[in-house]
Amino acid sequence: MRKPVIAGNWKLFKKSAEAQDLVTNILPLVKETAGVEIIIAPVFTVLGKVKDAIDGTSVMLAAQNCFWEEEGAYTGEVSPGMLRDAGCSHVIIGHSERRQYFGETDATVNKKITAALSTGLTVIFCIGETLAERESGKTFDILNSQIRDGLAGIRREDISKMIIAYEPVWAIGTGKTASNEQAQEAHSHIRAFLAGLYDHDAAETVRILYGGSVKPENIKGLMAQRDIDGALVGGASLNADSFAAIANYNE
Numbered sequence: 001m002r003k004p005v006i007a008g009n010w011k012l013f014k015k016s017a018e019a020q021d022l023v024t025n026i027l028p029l030v031k032e033t034a035g036v037e038i039i040i041a042p043v044f045t046v047l048g049k050v051k052d053a054i055d056g057t058s059v060m061l062a063a064q065n066c067f068w069e070e071e072g073a074y075t076g077e078v079s080p081g082m083l084r085d086a087g088c089s090h091v092i093i094g095h096s097e098r099r100q101y102f103g104e105t106d107a108t109v110n111k112k113i114t115a116a117l118s119t120g121l122t123v124i125f126c127i128g129e130t131l132a133e134r135e136s137g138k139t140f141d142i143l144n145s146q147i148r149d150g151l152a153g154i155r156r157e158d159i160s161k162m163i164i165a166y167e168p169v170w171a172i173g174t175g176k177t178a179s180n181e182q183a184q185e186a187h188s189h190i191r192a193f194l195a196g197l198y199d200h201d202a203a204e205t206v207r208i209l210y211g212g213s214v215k216p217e218n219i220k221g222l223m224a225q226r227d228i229d230g231a232l233v234g235g236a237s238l239n240a241d242s243f244a245a246i247a248n249y250n251e
């Protein structure tokens with residue numbers, strides 16, 4: 001049984017006072033008994049504040065990115081060990097916005113995943129096709145190469161410590177969610193591809209989240225799909241009521 005995960009990616013929003021407000025408003029609303037893992041990914045500068053607020057609850061903390069070296073002369077970077085030190089249990093790697101605006105490639109994503117896993121962080125590894133790629137029939141090829149190259153050298157025992165987020169680029173922040181069937185088709189493809197790379201049991205263990213315009217109105221339908229194990233939520237995670245409604249989808 002794969003435990004569902006609802007993760008909120010706050011992206012470049014929420015300074016300290018707003019972050020504190022948001023997390024303290026979320027906490028009483030999410031039902032800890034609902035059997036769902038809740039993860040919050042704020043900006044680096046408020047990780048400590050959010051960590052203090054979630055202390056003693058089952059909510060977990062993620063960063064939105066990390067570097068692959070642990071320390072050194074790398075101005076502006078933050079290492080996986082530093083994220084652990086700041087209280088993170090998870091880190092998002094390979095988000096399409098990082099690939100699109102900050103030049104991340106499958107090769108740099110792979111270095112980050114390798115480094116993050118070695119410090120014990122749980123990686124939320126993002127993949128997904130653009131609209132042009134989908135329209136030209138290349139969705140599965142793109143997913144295959146992102147997975148194969150992103151996971152190069154990653155051992156089977158580490159795969160179960162990872163979460164995959166399928167986020168079709170055309171559905172992010174556009175209000176255009178993939179249909180339940182489109183999302184399920186991609187998720188089932190991803191799981192089958194992982195089974196080929198590793199084995200059936202490993203692939204069945206990995207949680208695969210859907211991301212892209214997830215809202216309280218569409219979460220139930222998505223979660224009813226066999227291979228959808230949760231959601232990575234952007235816009236709707238910036239409001240306590242909508243994030244909690246998504247997190248409590250099975251109530």
Ligand SMILES: O=C(CO)COP(=O)(O)O
Pocket residue numbers: 009095167171172173174175211212213214232233234235236
């Ligand atoms: O990119 C996303 C989460 O990482 C999805 O963002 P939206 O939910 O705003 O579409």
